[in-house]
Amino acid sequence: MKKLGPFLFSSTSIHSKSPTYLFPLIFSQFSTATPLSSLAESDDSSDSEPCDLSLAIIEPRNLLSKSNSSTQGLHVLDLMDRGSIPVDAETYSRLLKRCTQLGKLKEGKSIHAHILNSKLKSDIFLRNSIINMYAKCGSLCDAKKSFDEMLLRDMVSWTVLITGFAQNDQSAEAVGCFLEMHRSGLKPNQFTFASVFKACGALSSSELGKQVHGFSVKSGCDFNVYVSSSIVDMYTRNGEMGGAHKVFDEMTERNEVCWNALIAGYARKGEGENSLEQFLKMQRAGFEPTHFTYSSVFSGCASIGALEQGKWVHAHMVKFGCRVIAFVANTLMDMYAKSGSIEDAMKVFDRLQKPDVVSWNSILTGLAQHGLGKEAVIKFEEMLKKGIKPNEISFLCVLSACSHAGLINEGWRYFELMREKEKYGIEPKMEHYVSIVDLFGRAGMLDQAERFIKSMPIEPNAAIWGALLGACRMHGNMELGKLAAECVFELDPHDSGPHVLLSNIYAAAGKWGEAARVRKLMKESGVKKEPACSWVEIENSVHMFVANDDTHPQKEDIFKMLDKLGVKLKEAGYVPDTNYVLLYVDKQEREMKLQYHSEKIALAFALLNTPPGATIRIKKNIRVCGDCHNAIKLASKIVEREIIVRDTNRFHHFRDGSCTCGDYW
Structure with missing residues (x-):
């Protein structure tokens, strides 16, 4: 009787002529097992047939067990080298699939190298699996290199690479790869189109998306529900809700994905009423909302401050047993905060078992919006004590909170803290500089705000000068306000806000002629002020x-x-x-x-x-x-x-x- 390892087990003798189709079966009834290395050895000194593990049953959790002796890195690869396990496509496929599932890039590279030294190095199925493994593990350079080294490519090879680019935020590369595929004469399938439409949506390229849409119609793939859903999503991400609705209305078959795409599209455009309307229609059509559905509807409610509707959707989610997971909780907090109920937002946050950095940012933003600067600072310090590493958005939230609450010293300390290399080493973006100008400006420290602008390592934009202009209006500094306004006019001549602010500065100072001149300039330039309501x-x-x-x-x-x-x-x-x-x-x-x-x-x-x-x-x-x-x-x-x-x-x-x-x- 052979000694059997921790993840290979058989109670019968194993022969080389046994069928290999049993190899992938999972067999875990046996709990007593001995080291894997003893599989190739026999405790019985009597003559016996050599051990062939073609029927060995490997538990998936042990497929990637490390080697104790060889440079290959995996025990299974050692056994293949010894001849104890057959070198076949099925074995490699299982190993690559496991690496893909667990994101094990290092182990995947070892398997890739082993395949290249085997008789199966040109197997197109394995080569496609290798590209997929690299893409899913986030190593697009290795995926592209493996693709380029292939002598023979099929439609799957191209689709796997295109999908990898699209899913790893390399949308331009995905579209470029699609064009190369088209030039090579291969016909894309529904999975190819779905990935390309995702890339077009991410690029916000309406014209490109329309061209690919036309190509999908010619290819006969546009009626596929997954392709149609991707087209709807692409149009919504380009802000073309009319085109999205047209495709949606023409769909003969629908799924949750296309409904979610439409609802999310309206939410992104700030059309919360339409987002809610589609949510109701989705249910009447017999589709159950998913976490993505609820998240989008909450975003839609947040955009219009619809507290009562948001509460109703929250109650609906609880009633139907949909657990509040992290990303839904974040949009739920945002909805409550933007709808005026910071108390409810805090309740949602306090119920989270493991709030992530996005959760912390959401509650910090809410506190800042409600003018609870001191509470935001306390929350930020709590975040640091819990070991949550703040990102650039976290610092922007706390800087905004300090600005609205007049916490000058705290705001400047956090601005310095984020730049410390030994701490966080975050390079401030324009939004952070705007917050500091606003911090000084609201406090009436206009000279310091102006000096800060002049000391900035980047060229100030219209938002920077706009923040200073707003502060000048608040504190009645006409001369500095005029300077700031001129800078804004040059950088963003079509924004009515700075014109109105400057006119109001003049009017407040009794300079009615100057105020009239600014209003006349607005009229001549075609700049229109949005009526206050x-x-x-x-x-x-x-x-x-x-x-x-x-x-x-x-x-x-x-x-x-x-x-x-x-x-x-x-x-x-x-x-x-x-x-x-x-x-x-x-x-x-x-x-x-x-x-x-x-x-x-x-x-x-x-x-x-x-x-x-x-x-x-x-x-x-x-x-x-x-x-x-x-x-x-x-x-x-x-x-x-x-x-x-x-x-x-x-x-x-x-x-x-x-x-x-x-x-x-």
Whole structure:
């Protein structure tokens, strides 16, 4: 009886003429085993047939056991060299498959070298498996080298390489490889097209994608559900939702992938309503949502701040037993934070067993958006103590939090920390420099902000000068604001924001002629300002308002509520700040203008249409004005409600006469 190793076992004698089709079977009933090396030896001193392990049964977990003696590195390869295991394609295939599954690049290279020294070195099936192994292990250089060394290539060879490039973010190489394949005369199959469409989507090349789409139609592969799903995804990633919908509507067969692609496409474009609509249609069509579905819908809800819908989708996920895994939790946190409920975002984070760096970044971003700078710093320090290595996004989040909370020293310390080579050695990007300019600018340290810009190792862009311009508007520095504005005009002449800021700086300083000149320049240049508006959502309906809005069906009740609230505000000590009316009119008219700002109209409407004590959520497309901030702060105490206002910069939580921003925003 032969001694049997830890992963080869047989209770019968093994003969060289035994059929090899039993070789891949897994046999694990036997638990007592002896070293593998003794397989080729016999404990019985009597004459016996030589041991041929062609029928040996190898447990997959032991296929890549290390060698103790040879340079090959794997025990199985040693046995093949000794003749104890047959050198055949099936054996090599199993070994390569195991390396691919486990991402074992070093072991895969050993097997590759062994194949090159065997009689099977030209076997096209094995050579394709080698390319696939290298690609799945992330070694595209080795995959391409192996491909180039092949004397004979088939459609699978090309497809495996194209797929490898596409899945490893080398989309240009994937498309180039596809063109070479076409020139070689080989016809692509559905897997080839699916990978090429993925690459076209990643390249955001609409024209190229359309050409490949046309080629797939000529090849007759466009009706394949996997190809069609890839085409839908490609169009959505190029922002062409019309083209994506056309392909989707023409599909005779659909799967979860094409639904997910459509839902994710709308979410990426910030069209949360359409994303939710497709989510509902998907279920009515009989398809169950996947983790990817929920993640995309949460992103869609986050883009429009749809808290109630987001909560409903969260409840739906829990009801149907879909476990909250890391990447879904990250989008769920983002949804709650961007929809105004940082408390719910914190609850999701606290329930994560092993939050990764993306999870930490998500909660840091949320805290920064809600002006909870000190809490963000505490969370960041906790992240460092737990051994989670921050990346460039982590530092950007904490810098933004420090900027919004006026934490000058902490912000500068983190900026220095990220650049320390012995610590993290992260080279700051433009966004980090913008955060530092914003940090100094908000604090009124305009000279220091200007010196910082001049000391930057990279050329400042429009965002840098825009941050300085915003700070100049905030603190009334006309000369520096003019300089910053001129730089922005040169770098980004079509952005209306800097023109408006400069005009407002002049108007606030009483330079009405200069303000008019900037407005005239905007008109002549074709630069259009987006009208300021505020909106609230009541029972799944969005109600939008602009300043002096008299178009709403409830306009009479709204204006009565505004007058009533105005009286109570003045009784509580509110004094209209007419500095925020940048028009050349008298004081009385300025006060009237302030009373009918869009966020105040939205507040009055919400007070009329929500139950007493309910939280009011208002969104605004530009920065909330200082006068409205003061008025809403007092109103929260008068009406005994929490009022949450989201503008382009952050969230303001008004409670009992105060704001979480501490009047620093």
